Amino acid sequence: MVSEIKQVSGSGIPLVGNDIDTDRIIPARFLKAITFDGLGEGAFIDDRTALKGEHPFDQPQYQGAKVLIVNRNFGCGSSREHAPQALSKWGIQALIGESFAEIFFGNCVAIGVPCVTAETETIKKLQELVAANPQAAITVNLETLQVQIGDFTASVFIGEGSRNMFVSGSWDACGQLVANAEKIRETAAKLPYIGWGKLAS
Incomplete structure (x- = not known):
């Protein structure tokens, strides 16, 4: 069955910070799970515990978000496929960032979660817009390679091979x-x- 992914639309969630590694996304103790079911509950669990409800993944205004907006070198560290699985199980269907670790990016492609990149200024603007209006719809269009939220539209990038895989369903x-x-x-x-x-x- 072909499952084309030409665009992802939904509310966004900003996660500010560079070099957020896979151990922060899903701690190593969760890797003993036989299936990926329930991993969403463990997404960023140590950071969330430390911030006592102030982490974006705990804040009520971001619940149900589908688009995660991150900064530079997101998903670095170990190559665990549990990291994108945890984000997906939480509800994330697309990521926009300054850059992604290569293996993390590949693991996201394998489960149908596109990771597009944008200029630093664009990412900052998107994070600010989402923080100001958490319920605003944000659309990542893989055909036009654009992201839109309200009146703001900007270009995003993804390698042509990966883009074709999503758009064609391959x-x-x-x-x-x-x-x-x-x-x-x-x-x-x-x-x-x-x-x-x-x-x-």
Whole structure:
């Protein structure tokens, strides 16, 4: 089943700070989970505990937000795929930032969460606009490569390969494998390797 992602719209949530690593996004103790279910509750849990309700992910005005606006080098540190999963389970469907750690970015693409980048001034403006009006709809358009909130519109960037994967729906590699299971079996059965035919059947 093709799942095209051409744009994401919803309220935003600003998270100010550079070099926010994956251990802050989801602490290592959560990595023992067998599934990703429930990880949303652990997103930024140590930061949230330290800030006693003042972290954006705890503040009532940002509940239900779909677009996370961050700064530079977001998702650095260990390569845990639990980090984007925790954000996704919390409700985040897209991220806008100055820059993202490469592996974090790739893990986001794998689960259908686009990460677009923008100039520092644009990010600051977006964070200010969302803080001033948390219920305002913010739209990330992957076809026009623009972000819009109210009367403010700015350009965003994502690599052409990743953009095409989202827009065409080809980002979902697992979904494509499941959808083409019969064709895979047919191809595997024709391979000359010993045992392939038996495994495929």
